Amino acid sequence: MQYTAIFLLSLLGVQVFTFVVWGLFLRLGLNWAKVPEITARKVVAATIVVVLLNNIVAAFALLTSWGSPALQIAAILGAFVITIIVPTVVVATTFKVSGWRAVQAWLPTLLSAVSGGLLVIFAYRPFIFETFVIPTNAMAPTIVGFHWQGTCPDCGAPTYCSPLEEGRFVHGPVNMICDNFHVTLSNSPEESVYGGDRIAVAKFLTPQRWDLAVFKYPQDPAVNYVKRVIGLPGEEVIIQDGGIWINGVRQQLPASLEGLEYVSEAEGHFALDLWGTSEKPALLGDDEYFVLGDFSALSYDSRFWERGVDGHNPYAVPKSHMLGVVTTTYWPKDRWRAHK
Ligand SMILES: [Zn+2]
Structure with a gap:
């Protein structure tokens, strides 16, 4: 339990890092573009809007990685709009400058993505937390991979097995394991394939x-x-x-x-x-x-x-x-x- 809390806090830490670094690079960009009347409040407000929208797109892209091709294309287009167009519009409206100066002010923030990437690749993933998607069911029911579900004949709890490959499908009993660790032969798993944990x-x-x-x-x-x-x-x-x-x-x-x-x-x-x-x-x-x-x-x-x-x-x-x-x-x- 406490390490799950640390995991969630570490994600928050990455967020704070992203937020601070993006704001700093925006401040540099605004100076470089000679934008008048730069106030800390405006910088923070623009940063909050941009970082929040970036997070929504990142979460969408992450969670649709097993989705349909149409969803993936939508995610890529969304990422493009939000990482380039939205920040310049936000900068232009917050600081009341032209599109060109907004682009100039925005450009240095690209370096914040680079520094975030370096942080994840060289520090967060090797030493703090790494995430994985599970393909197989050797750890079922605790952790499941791609699977079929059924209902346990012994206790009624959900029960799991690996989907048989297409072409190899045999209409016969398959070994399944339920949330209470009952191993049963089932003739009727639901044939929808669910993704891995x-x-x-x-x-x-x-x-x-x-x-x-x-x-x-x-x-x-x-x-x-x-x-x-x-x-x-x-x-x-x-x-x-x-x-x-x-x-x-x-x-x-x-x-x-x-x-x-x-x-x-x-x-x-x-x-x-x-x-x-x-x-x-x-x-x-x-x-x-x-x-x-x-x-x-x-x-x-x-x-x-x-x-x-x-x-x-x-x-x-x-x-x-x-x-x-x-x-x-x-x-x-x-x-x-x-x-x-
Ligand atoms: Zn059971």
């Missing part, structure tokens, strides 16, 4: 047990995965009787995972001996983590990995591959959730 990840946190972590997939570091951290450096992990045993002691699951049964036997095409069972316990090095998906029956996670990072156990995520801890699901709004 958008999550915020704190880059400055060290993962603790039960945290949701984003990391570089050990077998292909170009791909990012999100899973739940189960085993910490130096521990022995065994999955047994649906639960997690660390160094021989059964762990109490957090309340939010009530009903989750961890699977320690592979079925079907995943039939192989898994890591983290009583026959093949996972022993973690002093900079290694063991991670599992919440949709245990379908998650491809530490249990299955055959090839790890050089010098590390095959089932381990080395500390160097950890990217951060998930704090918040911030979109879509009905899936909003503070994880931490």
Whole structure:
């Protein structure tokens, strides 16, 4: 909860930075264009209007990135109008100058976009927060990717599964998982495809047990995965009787995972001996983590990995591959959730 608050405050911080820098560059531009009667009140008023409108367009562009092509074109046109035409009109009317002088006064504010971009690329994203869109459902129901929805036959809660690819559609039962972690075979998921959750990840946190972590997939570091951290450096992990045993002691699951049964036997095409069972316990090095998906029956996670990072156990995520801890699901709004 507190890190979700920090995430929201950090967004506010970026806003304040944008606001101050835009205002400063506008002040420079007004001097350069020799605009008479520049007052702080007018500069602040013009800055508020322009920055607010920019935010509306940015939010619209962000949230329509999976929308229709028509919406995307509207967003691009809107961005063009608002980033160029609106500021010059606002400057021209606020300071009662001609269009040309308004353009001249506006020009230096372009540098504020550059400084904002540099701040995000070199400071905010690597060290503070980064956002991701989730494609897959190994972490369902906690975090979902592209999915179908249904209704759980056991409890009536919403239930989720990955959409089958077109051409491969089989009219038969599919494995789904509901908000209470009931895994059921369903014949009738709704066939609309819903988009993946958008999550915020704190880059400055060290993962603790039960945290949701984003990391570089050990077998292909170009791909990012999100899973739940189960085993910490130096521990022995065994999955047994649906639960997690660390160094021989059964762990109490957090309340939010009530009903989750961890699977320690592979079925079907995943039939192989898994890591983290009583026959093949996972022993973690002093900079290694063991991670599992919440949709245990379908998650491809530490249990299955055959090839790890050089010098590390095959089932381990080395500390160097950890990217951060998930704090918040911030979109879509009905899936909003503070994880931490
Ligand atoms: Zn259920």
